[in-house]
Amino acid sequence: MKIGITCYPTYGGSGAVATELGIALAARGHEVHFITYQQPFRLPNFLPRVYFHEVEVGRYPLFEFPPYDLALAVKMHEVVRDHGLEVLHCHYAIPHATSAWIAREMLHESGQDVKVVTTLHGTDITIVGQERSFFTITKFSIEKSDAVTAVSDYLRDETFKAFGCTGCEVEVIHNFIDPALFARAAHPSPFPDAVAAGKRVLMHISNFRAVKRVRDVVRVFAKVRAALPCILVMVGDGPERVEAEDEARDLGVHADVRFLGKIDSVAPLLAGADLFLLPSQSESFGLSALEALACGVPVVASRVGGVPEVVRHGETGWLCDLGDVEAMATAAIHVLSDAARWQAASEAAAADARARFAERDVVAQYESLYERTLASVRA
Numbered sequence: 001m002k003i004g005i006t007c008y009p010t011y012g013g014s015g016a017v018a019t020e021l022g023i024a025l026a027a028r029g030h031e032v033h034f035i036t037y038q039q040p041f042r043l044p045n046f047l048p049r050v051y052f053h054e055v056e057v058g059r060y061p062l063f064e065f066p067p068y069d070l071a072l073a074v075k076m077h078e079v080v081r082d083h084g085l086e087v088l089h090c091h092y093a094i095p096h097a098t099s100a101w102i103a104r105e106m107l108h109e110s111g112q113d114v115k116v117v118t119t120l121h122g123t124d125i126t127i128v129g130q131e132r133s134f135f136t137i138t139k140f141s142i143e144k145s146d147a148v149t150a151v152s153d154y155l156r157d158e159t160f161k162a163f164g165c166t167g168c169e170v171e172v173i174h175n176f177i178d179p180a181l182f183a184r185a186a187h188p189s190p191f192p193d194a195v196a197a198g199k200r201v202l203m204h205i206s207n208f209r210a211v212k213r214v215r216d217v218v219r220v221f222a223k224v225r226a227a228l229p230c231i232l233v234m235v236g237d238g239p240e241r242v243e244a245e246d247e248a249r250d251l252g253v254h255a256d257v258r259f260l261g262k263i264d265s266v267a268p269l270l271a272g273a274d275l276f277l278l279p280s281q282s283e284s285f286g287l288s289a290l291e292a293l294a295c296g297v298p299v300v301a302s303r304v305g306g307v308p309e310v311v312r313h314g315e316t317g318w319l320c321d322l323g324d325v326e327a328m329a330t331a332a333i334h335v336l337s338d339a340a341r342w343q344a345a346s347e348a349a350a351a352d353a354r355a356r357f358a359e360r361d362v363v364a365q366y367e368s369l370y371e372r373t374l375a376s377v378r379a
């Protein structure tokens, strides 16, 4: 098949999933065209059957807000027309699914067609899409897609609750991991000094938006550090990073917190962690938690959104009430202070991630969806 993929190319779970999916599809023989404003961060420079088309937004003094959505629609139309794409797969509803709808309408003018598949990832439904200024266009774009997927049961249910979306089915296709890459044994420890000093490594990876509650990460760490020797590794960057750094200073634990900034390849880091912290306010899936589990890293997270579909409480991690820093610290100490308990959770985590979220199985679900969509006739 010839497939176009549009996503947010900078740091974020939806861009990571979209890129890994494109790479996996190309490895299975499909031709994949990424259509985005920047090369996706997980996309290597060259791979057979993978192409990158940059969306350039024309600047003009009149445009206080350059119309990216339109430039994207034009580029989608051009790439479909010139390369004979059969499917446009949009990750994150707005504006991608809206632009794809415009591109498809333009193609119809010249007797061509393309199927639009939209994958809902999270705040496109739970926050942004429900804002007054975006609600109707989000609902419209979902309903006009030829197929819609959500990354968790939770997100599918939220979509129906928030938008109704009459006449559209939302198929759940979970996020996935490459078991060969996200594997503890595949990478040497990136923190040999901490290991030599007998310190456990706690880790958090995100784009440091308010929804991630990064200050809670530091608060949990401070409590764990009072009970056992450990360091905290913070990977990523975003609006709340300064607050997290301030919190670490205020709590007097700054010397043991390492802020690494944005890092493209997180598997080698995760493979050296002992515990992953994800105290998010909301999380439709929690890709970073899944990647941690696959690396044999138990997860302590808030019991929100789709996280319980990923983390098995008491088996592969521990789920606590939102904002309950005390309970999260207690859970962390519970697993880190008992070597046998940690080992059991680590093995269960790696096995469960492979059993339920292996790339091969999930990519096959997308292929099947594309095939069914191509065979379908639009109502």
Ligand code: GMT
Pocket (backbone or CB within 6 Å): 008, 011, 012, 013, 014, 015, 017, 121, 122, 123, 124, 151, 175, 211, 282, 283, 284, 285, 286, 287, 288
């Ligand atoms: O929806 C977002 O907030 C952005 C998106 C992203 O690009 O990081 O995150 C969502 O998609 C990820 C990949 O499917 C999920 O793992 C995240 O849970 C989800 N984020 C939220 O729901 C806050």
